[in-house]
Amino acid sequence: MTVMKTPLPAVVDVPVALAGRQYVIHVGPGLLDQLGERVAALRPTSIVVVTDPTVAALYLERAVRSLQPVARTEHFVLPASEAAKDLAAAAKVVDALVAARADRRSLLVALGGGVVGDIAGFAAAIFMRGIRFVQVPTTLLAQVDSSVGGKTGVNHAAGKNLIGAFHQPGMVLADTSLLHSLPAREVSAGLAEVVKHGLLADADYFAQVEGLMPRLLECDDAALGPVVARSCAIKAGVVGRDERESGERALLNLGHTFGHAIEAMSGYGRWLHGEAVGCGLCLAADLSRRMDLIDSGDLQRIEHAVASARLPVRIPGFERGRAIEQMRGDKKSEGGRMRFIVLERIGRAAQRLVPDAVLDATLVAGGYV
Amino acid sequence: MTVMKTPLPAVVDVPVALAGRQYVIHVGPGLLDQLGERVAALRPTSIVVVTDPTVAALYLERAVRSLQPVARTEHFVLPASEAAKDLAAAAKVVDALVAARADRRSLLVALGGGVVGDIAGFAAAIFMRGIRFVQVPTTLLAQVDSSVGGKTGVNHAAGKNLIGAFHQPGMVLADTSLLHSLPAREVSAGLAEVVKHGLLADADYFAQVEGLMPRLLECDDAALGPVVARSCAIKAGVVGRDERESGERALLNLGHTFGHAIEAMSGYGRWLHGEAVGCGLCLAADLSRRMDLIDSGDLQRIEHAVASARLPVRIPGFERGRAIEQMRGDKKSEGGRMRFIVLERIGRAAQRLVPDAVLDATLVAGGYV
Numbered sequence: 062m063t064v065m066k067t068p069l070p071a072v073v074d075v076p077v078a079l080a081g082r083q084y085v086i087h088v089g090p091g092l093l094d095q096l097g098e099r100v101a102a103l104r105p106t107s108i109v110v111v112t113d114p115t116v117a118a119l120y121l122e123r124a125v126r127s128l129q130p131v132a133r134t135e136h137f138v139l140p141a142s143e144a145a146k147d148l149a150a151a152a153k154v155v156d157a158l159v160a161a162r163a164d165r166r167s168l169l170v171a172l173g174g175g176v177v178g179d180i181a182g183f184a185a186a187i188f189m190r191g192i193r194f195v196q197v198p199t200t201l202l203a204q205v206d207s208s209v210g211g212k213t214g215v216n217h218a219a220g221k222n223l224i225g226a227f228h229q230p231g232m233v234l235a236d237t238s239l240l241h242s243l244p245a246r247e248v249s250a251g252l253a254e255v256v257k258h259g260l261l262a263d264a265d266y267f268a269q270v271e272g273l274m275p276r277l278l279e280c281d282d283a284a285l286g287p288v289v290a291r292s293c294a295i296k297a298g299v300v301g302r303d304e305r306e307s308g309e310r311a312l313l314n315l316g317h318t319f320g321h322a323i324e325a326m327s328g329y330g331r332w333l334h335g336e337a338v339g340c341g342l343c344l345a346a347d348l349s350r351r352m353d354l355i356d357s358g359d360l361q362r363i364e365h366a367v368a369s370a371r372l373p374v375r376i377p378g379f380e381r382g383r384a385i386e387q388m389r390g391d392k393k394s395e396g397g398r399m400r401f402i403v404l405e406r407i408g409r410a411a412q413r414l415v416p417d418a419v420l421d422a423t424l425v426a427g428g429y430v
Numbered sequence: 431m432t433v434m435k436t437p438l439p440a441v442v443d444v445p446v447a448l449a450g451r452q453y454v455i456h457v458g459p460g461l462l463d464q465l466g467e468r469v470a471a472l473r474p475t476s477i478v479v480v481t482d483p484t485v486a487a488l489y490l491e492r493a494v495r496s497l498q499p500v501a502r503t504e505h506f507v508l509p510a511s512e513a514a515k516d517l518a519a520a521a522k523v524v525d526a527l528v529a530a531r532a533d534r535r536s537l538l539v540a541l542g543g544g545v546v547g548d549i550a551g552f553a554a555a556i557f558m559r560g561i562r563f564v565q566v567p568t569t570l571l572a573q574v575d576s577s578v579g580g581k582t583g584v585n586h587a588a589g590k591n592l593i594g595a596f597h598q599p600g601m602v603l604a605d606t607s608l609l610h611s612l613p614a615r616e617v618s619a620g621l622a623e624v625v626k627h628g629l630l631a632d633a634d635y636f637a638q639v640e641g642l643m644p645r646l647l648e649c650d651d652a653a654l655g656p657v658v659a660r661s662c663a664i665k666a667g668v669v670g671r672d673e674r675e676s677g678e679r680a681l682l683n684l685g686h687t688f689g690h691a692i693e694a695m696s697g698y699g700r701w702l703h704g705e706a707v708g709c710g711l712c713l714a715a716d717l718s719r720r721m722d723l724i725d726s727g728d729l730q731r732i733e734h735a736v737a738s739a740r741l742p743v744r745i746p747g748f749e750r751g752r753a754i755e756q757m758r759g760d761k762k763s764e765g766g767r768m769r770f771i772v773l774e775r776i777g778r779a780a781q782r783l784v785p786d787a788v789l790d791a792t793l794v795a796g797g798y799v
Contacts, residue, residue, distance in 0.1 A: 219528040
């Protein structure tokens with residue numbers, strides 16, 4: 062039998078060192094067909110691919126074909142949606158691992174977006190007290206966000222991601238060419254996190270993203286590769302310096318206090334997480350300007366970047382009182398001031414207590430009633 | 431208000447260092463009434479005590495009374511049995527944490543035997559990706575075995591403890607006076623692990639346990655204290671040198687390959703785990719003698735220790751073929767030989783490949799047909 066070898070594309074490797082473990086995020090086009098070659102070194106006894114119906118139709122066959130020479134490969138298609146991301150879904154993945162006769166040396170491959178990664182990663186964390194898993198994120202959001210940090214988990218009626226575990230993947234394959242099939246709206250949603258990474262940590266990167274925006278929206282592999290890699294490296298740097306979220310990691314929540322409130326107030330599903338975060342970044346920038354940290358030129362530049370990613374700069378009409386109440390639930394209020402992540406300049410974020418009057422002015426400017 | 435201070439009993443502290451974390455097992459009589467004082471340093475925002483109906487009737491009120499001055503204290507009584515130790519039970523504990531408005535800084539107190547510790551510890555591991563928990567083991571088995579190692583988990587239809595996590599407690603309070611209410615049969619079952627610890631790691635300790643046996647069976651605090659502490663220290667030493675079970679930790683399975691087969695063949699519940707292990711220790715000793723590692727004097731001494739703990743030395747009548755098949759499922763067979771934990775002498779265990787003929791002879795001698 063002749064084995065066709067896929068030529069190696071340009072791949073950027075991002076090392077991540079967390080919880081005393083080290084793994085690599087491989088970033089580049091066409092990596093899916095190298096999945097088997099790349100996981101072979103893990104010497105799994107068997108492999109179970111977990112995916113969702115949409116991704117299964119597009120990429121499951123290629124994944125399984127690549128993996129089969131390495132070890133017996135089974136698969137499980139999970140009906141994945143944020144609404145179905147619960148303990149019962151994780152239990153189904155565990156059942157699938159049992160049915161596939163998985164053991165401690167088996168490998169779970171999570172092929173899909175954030176929901177698949179969260180559920181399958183959590184199942185890998187709790188099956189036999191933790192088996193290895195490899196992530197093949199198929200959305201831009203999952204490639205730049207969920208690839209780093211080891212957060213896995215499911216929702217509970219009382220809150221999102223209330224049940225979960227920290228479980229680092231053995232490897233991440235971020236194949237940028239998988240994003241060609243991603244709906245434009247989800248590409249934009251992923252770009253919200255990319256813009257955020259530039260804003261909170263790296264002014265040069267922010268400028269680079271501004272320039273690349275049209276090509277990123279078209280999912281040009283040559284533009285996506287370095288951006289996915291740089292975003293992962295920024296997140297890995299922040300998380301590596303603060304694994305359990307006591308300090309610096311909170312900076313990754315730039316725009317998220319506003320974003321979470323928008324998602325909650327509009328009902329989950331109305332706006333994508335990335336869309337709410339895009340708007341949240343603009344509100345956080347407005348807050349930063351009102352606190353004299355950045356100037357109005359910076360604010361306009363940030364709003365322009367968000368708009369050019371085809372994300373909403375303003376989502377008007379929410380009630381201010383309700384928004385503040387929502388955000389108080391998300392954050393701790395300290396004597397009439399809430400703690401927010403603000404920008405000290407483009408490329409540097411910090412936690413600050415924000416007076417209620419300043420917050421109110423930002424909400425008014427954002428079209429809140 | 432006058433606060434009655436309980437006088438400090440003689441407490442032995444056993445330090446455990448695992449997974450980069452350090453905690454202490456406090457061992458001594460009367461510790462339950464110091465629970466609050468001792469967890470105060472953890473500064474929990476709130477406390478949830480998880481227990482079972484039997485233990486609740488005996489000790490819940492004392493636990494809650496001690497904890498209430500530290501933080502708002504809620505409790506949840508779990509119908510705990512090995513048969514009900516499943517994911518649904520862990521989910522109920524999570525629901526109870528939600529109902530008690532627990533947050534990341536809350537503390538879960540597992541007050542009970544191994545089943546409560548396993549379920550509640552697992553719930554603590556997955557709630558908000560891990561909150562702190564303190565174990566107050568109320569059985570001898572839980573005090574000498576579950577206190578060390580950080581293993582938490584629940585059963586799956588396909589296997590015991592198939593779902594779980596490694597999650598180290600913040601502290602363990604092994605109050606030996608709680609054992610006064612323990613049925614005699616469960617005291618004996620706990621002593622099986624005590625005998626095992628002496629056999630695998632410390633000949634002097636084994637001799638000490640032989641001498642103390644009548645007082646241990648009567649739950650004499652002055653005898654139990656040093657024994658619980660020494661057993662915990664032995665297990666902590668072994669586990670600390672091999673946290674993820676690649677090598678030395680396997681030695682803790684002395685007698686367990688036989689024990690698990692006995693439990694499975696007789697139907698779970700017929701024999702307590704410790705009873706099956708007691709018999710398993712005798713079979714492992716017989717195997718060791720047939721391999722010329724120990725002499726028949728050692729074997730008799732081991733059988734006498736097991737018998738004096740009121741544990742079964744022989745459980746005759748099982749079919750050899752079925753037993754071997756059962757043990758093959760538990761272990762990997764390597765070319766007609768199975769790997770067992772055997773004794774090189776009293777006080778030192780090792781892994782060895784055992785020829786099938788030797789295993790067969792041991793089973794015949796053990797009354798297997």
